[in-house]
Amino acid sequence: MEKEQLTRALHHFFGYDSFRPGQWEIIESIYAGRNTLAILATGGGKSLCYQLPSLLLPGITLVVSPLISLMADQVQQLKGKGIQPVEYINSSLSREEYQRKVKKLKEGRIKLLYLSPEKLQQDSFLKQLSLLQVSLFVVDEAHCISQWGHDFRTDYQRLLDPVHKLGNPVVLALTATATPDVRDDICNHLQIPQNHIIKQNMNRINIAYDVVNVHDEQDKKERMLQFLHQLQGPGIVYFRSRQGAEQANELARKEGIGRCAFYHGGMDGEERLLIQQQFLMNELQIIFATNAFGMGIDKPDIRFVIHYHLPPDMESYIQEVGRIGRDGVPGYACLLYSPDDGILPGQLIVEEYPQPQQMRDFLLQFSQLPMGPITLSLEKGKETWGFTEQQLSMLLFYLEQKNLLKGLERRWNGWSFTRSSLPPPEVDELIYAMNKRKQIRFRRLNELIAWVEETGCRRRGVTRYFQEDDLSYVANCCGPCGIDHSIYRQKDSEDGVREKWDWEEVLHQLFPINK
Amino acid sequence: MVGDWKYYLLLLGIDMLNGERSLPAVIHLLRGRKNHQVMQDCALFGTSLLYGELHKLSVHQLQQYIMELQSAGLIQITSQPSVFCTEEGKKILKEWNGENRIESCIKAFPAIGHKVESTHFWLRLELLVQTLSHVTQGVKSFYPVVAKEEIREEVKGIFYQEPDVQNQALLLKQEIYQWMLTLKEWERKIILMRFSGKDKGGLTFPQIGVHLEEPGEWVRFQLLRLAREKIRSLTLQETPILYRIAYNNREKGVLSQSAQKTFYLLKSGNGLAQIASLRGLRMGTVEDHLVEISLAEPAFDITSFVDKEKQKKIIEIINTYGTRKLGDIKRLVGEGVTFLEIRLVCGREAVNRGTWKKNS
Numbered sequence: 001m002e003k004e005q006l007t008r009a010l011h012h013f014f015g016y017d018s019f020r021p022g023q024w025e026i027i028e029s030i031y032a033g034r035n036t037l038a039i040l041a042t043g044g045g046k047s048l049c050y051q052l053p054s055l056l057l058p059g060i061t062l063v064v065s066p067l068i069s070l071m072a073d074q075v076q077q078l079k080g081k082g083i084q085p086v087e088y089i090n091s092s093l094s095r096e097e098y099q100r101k102v103k104k105l106k107e108g109r110i111k112l113l114y115l116s117p118e119k120l121q122q123d124s125f126l127k128q129l130s131l132l133q134v135s136l137f138v139v140d141e142a143h144c145i146s147q148w149g150h151d152f153r154t155d156y157q158r159l160l161d162p163v164h165k166l167g168n169p170v171v172l173a174l175t176a177t178a179t180p181d182v183r184d185d186i187c188n189h190l191q192i193p194q195n196h197i198i199k200q201n202m203n204r205i206n207i208a209y210d211v212v213n214v215h216d217e218q219d220k221k222e223r224m225l226q227f228l229h230q231l232q233g234p235g236i237v238y239f240r241s242r243q244g245a246e247q248a249n250e251l252a253r254k255e256g257i258g259r260c261a262f263y264h265g266g267m268d269g270e271e272r273l274l275i276q277q278q279f280l281m282n283e284l285q286i287i288f289a290t291n292a293f294g295m296g297i298d299k300p301d302i303r304f305v306i307h308y309h310l311p312p313d314m315e316s317y318i319q320e321v322g323r324i325g326r327d328g329v330p331g332y333a334c335l336l337y338s339p340d341d342g343i344l345p346g347q348l349i350v351e352e353y354p355q356p357q358q359m360r361d362f363l364l365q366f367s368q369l370p371m372g373p374i375t376l377s378l379e380k381g382k383e384t385w386g387f388t389e390q391q392l393s394m395l396l397f398y399l400e401q402k403n404l405l406k407g408l409e410r411r412w413n414g415w416s417f418t419r420s421s422l423p424p425p426e427v428d429e430l431i432y433a434m435n436k437r438k439q440i441r442f443r444r445l446n447e448l449i450a451w452v453e454e455t456g457c458r459r460r461g462v463t464r465y466f467q468e469d470d471l472s473y474v475a476n477c478c479g480p481c482g483i484d485h486s487i488y489r490q491k492d493s494e495d496g497v498r499e500k501w502d503w504e505e506v507l508h509q510l511f512p513i514n515k
Numbered sequence: 516m517v518g519d520w521k522y523y524l525l526l527l528g529i530d531m532l533n534g535e536r537s538l539p540a541v542i543h544l545l546r547g548r549k550n551h552q553v554m555q556d557c558a559l560f561g562t563s564l565l566y567g568e569l570h571k572l573s574v575h576q577l578q579q580y581i582m583e584l585q586s587a588g589l590i591q592i593t594s595q596p597s598v599f600c601t602e603e604g605k606k607i608l609k610e611w612n613g614e615n616r617i618e619s620c621i622k623a624f625p626a627i628g629h630k631v632e633s634t635h636f637w638l639r640l641e642l643l644v645q646t647l648s649h650v651t652q653g654v655k656s657f658y659p660v661v662a663k664e665e666i667r668e669e670v671k672g673i674f675y676q677e678p679d680v681q682n683q684a685l686l687l688k689q690e691i692y693q694w695m696l697t698l699k700e701w702e703r704k705i706i707l708m709r710f711s712g713k714d715k716g717g718l719t720f721p722q723i724g725v726h727l728e729e730p731g732e733w734v735r736f737q738l739l740r741l742a743r744e745k746i747r748s749l750t751l752q753e754t755p756i757l758y759r760i761a762y763n764n765r766e767k768g769v770l771s772q773s774a775q776k777t778f779y780l781l782k783s784g785n786g787l788a789q790i791a792s793l794r795g796l797r798m799g800t801v802e803d804h805l806v807e808i809s810l811a812e813p814a815f816d817i818t819s820f821v822d823k824e825k826q827k828k829i830i831e832i833i834n835t836y837g838t839r840k841l842g843d844i845k846r847l848v849g850e851g852v853t854f855l856e857i858r859l860v861c862g863r864e865a866v867n868r869g870t871w872k873k874n875s
């Protein structure tokens with residue numbers, strides 16, 4: 001396909017006149033039939049690289065994504081643009097919804113299908129898919145494949161087998177952040193040659209990096225409020241806990257900071273959509289959020305991101321501040337840091353993994369299981385051992401790797417597998433394996449802390465981490481290099497007179513029509 | 516615990532079940548388990564509004580919170596096994612009731628079906644308002660504020676029924692206008708602040724709460740009540756668009772689809788056993804449908820299933836002994852009365868009473 005033709009399609013479907021840097025190279029590589037790894041910074045227009053081809057290629061395009069809420073958003077956005085043959089299938093669907101979508105799939109009414117990785121471990125579903133012609137197999141958030149990645153998912157390690165079963169379509173792996181070791185892992189797993197990596201520069205020239213050291217929690221709150229009074233919005237303040245986000249919102253409100261709200265995964269879906277919408281419409285200037293916020297929305301004019309809590313690692317941090325200034329306007333990234341701040345992310349890492357006693361109980365019951373086929377529900381995992389889905393998935397993955405169970409398959413509400421005749425492992429072995437994973441995570445956390453505590457140029461620190469060398473910037477570089485804060489100050493005094501409530505006017509604003 | 520709605524709803528639920536149900540029944544109620552016993556309890560004890568309110572919490576978490584209520588001396592769990600409010604609990608609950616003021620909301624929902632109906636009515640209305648506000652102002656693409664796909668499909672269907680979009684929007688605007696005239700100022704705020712349109716984002720419940728100086732939970736309950744009260748007054752002639760949103764071409768009513776079929780066959784003169792064999796259902800399922808119908812359709816006459824004599828006897832026992840435990844009633848009423856008959860009479864009695872029952 002010619003570039004000219006694709007550019008016309010780009011305009012027709014998405015309304016853009018030209019490709020952004022990197023996009024054309026990736027699409028060209030897909031059309032040349034090459035398995036490709038593309039590393040594009042957040043906001044670089046990653047998804048367009050498969051969305052556009054999916055509408056033009058003869059068969060269906062599958063997109064594997066670990067982010068369930070994001071899937072629904074993407075599909076929604078495309079449908080909003082008038083692009084109809086898109087759907088998503090994941091384990092959160094009700095049986096009826098699932099069947100409705102599978103019917104659509106069979107009737108050939110879907111060109112682009114988003115999937116959660118565990119669906120591909122379901123034999124019955126995979127069989128359905130293999131009846132179709134699959135043109136492109138996209139692995140989104142491909143860093144999840146890597147044990148070294150910040151977001152390792154066991155389901156992601158099993159992706160190559162479905163690719164073979166689907167007749168070896170072209171594979172496109174996408175990620176926003178990947179250190180060289182993660183890159184190697186992705187290429188090895190998905191059989192992508194090293195020379196098929198297309199990489200965009202990680203350096204975001206219009207973001208200034210800053211770390212502000214504070215003495216304690218009280219000091220931190222005061223600094224945050226000070227920033228919120230001064231900085232030009234819209235902006236996001238990130239927290240590691242839902243409660244933290246809610247409390248900060250309450251505090252800000254009491255301090256007279258208008259147009260702010262909180263957002264986290266514990267809220268009802270509809271409430272989350274409303275907050276997103278208000279933010280997009282600039283009715284809100286500040287969001288106090290957990291990392292659940294921001295992935296699905298495309299807002300180019302975010303001016304600042306403040307981190308109230310330390311993220312788990314550098315990749316997460318860069319991804320979150322990467323939401324600043326996608327329109328190219330200079331923006332400000334600030335991390336508030338007090339000496340004790342390493343403790344919370346460390347705790348959160350520990351909580352992600354099963355505790356020794358839980359593993360002991362689990363193995364004890366496991367050794368008493370019959371040798372035949374077994375199903376294990378999430379509910380049972382939770383009620384019996386107190387496991388989260390992720391913890392149970394980790395343990396089963398480990399047992400599978402040790403050949404202690406076979407035919408591990410994801411079901412509606414859990415897993416099914418067959419126990420092999422090998423004796424179960426010693427609990428110490430299991431604890432050791434989990435500790436090794438935890439150590440990797442702690443190392444990554446410590447790398448971030450080292451960057452935070454460093455006194456040299458922060459941009460240099462970031463580029464060094466991703467093994468790049470571009471240090472260019474516009475406006476300001478970073479705290480240690482010196483920041484002119486005046487360019488981030490509020491230009492317009494936001495909180496003017498509050499409009500008087502008049503219900504007839506509000507109704508008329510919704511429907512400005514008369515007979 | 517003060518000001519924390521999960522404790523309030525748990526304590527309220529326990530009190531409303533009046534010591535006649537066990538702990539799991541409380542948990543099923545608040546987690547919204549889909550089960551005939553749970554649904555029938557809602558009609559019997561008037562707890563429909565509470566149904567599913569704490570669905571995000573696990574069984575384990577709910578048990579935890581219930582234990583906390585117990586150690587605070589507000590409830591007692593006996594070996595019967597049932598659970599009830601202590602004197603201290605009733606005192607606290609009275610205070611919380613006074614602060615939270617949701618009696619009118621509880622009274623508004625005689626059965627779960629009414630709550631589902633109101634919730635869906637509101638979601639469809641919200642989405643249709645958003646759609647029409649955009650489309651009539653020339654914007655075709657927007658982020659819908661409702662995530663549920665079935666609701667989106669339904670709204671699409673309603674939207675396309677009236678080809679003249681401007682006219683549809685104008686009609687809806689007028690219907691909402693007339694509705695607003697019947698409400699208090701704070702009620703209008705809840706509804707209009709929640710709506711989203713082209714130049715206006717809808718507010719979340721806590722955000723509306725800030726304007727009204729009320730908790731978000733309270734706002735949401737009031738919104739559901741307002742929706743319910745509106746649905747009751749809708750007519751095809753006066754409010755055609757809202758009527759369409761409420762009933763969406765379905766037969767007016769809140770029955771499950773399966774129960775609707777059973778109802779249809781009943782009305783065509785089939786007996787229960789006949790329906791079971793016609794539909795290939797177990798007898799127990801058809802009986803469940805019958806109870807569902809008796810709760811949802813006040814006009815449905817249960818006399819052909821329980822004769823007047825028996826009805827009178829059962830009601831007497833309910834009134835004399837103040838119990839609604841099926842087992843107790845069966846024991847007291849003696850031979851010759853089936854569980855189905857007791858369930859029918861209990862349900863009908865609750866509906867007639869208007870369900871809001873206050874102990875003591």
Ligand SMILES: [Zn+2]
Binds near residue numbers: 457480
């Ligand atoms: Zn610098």
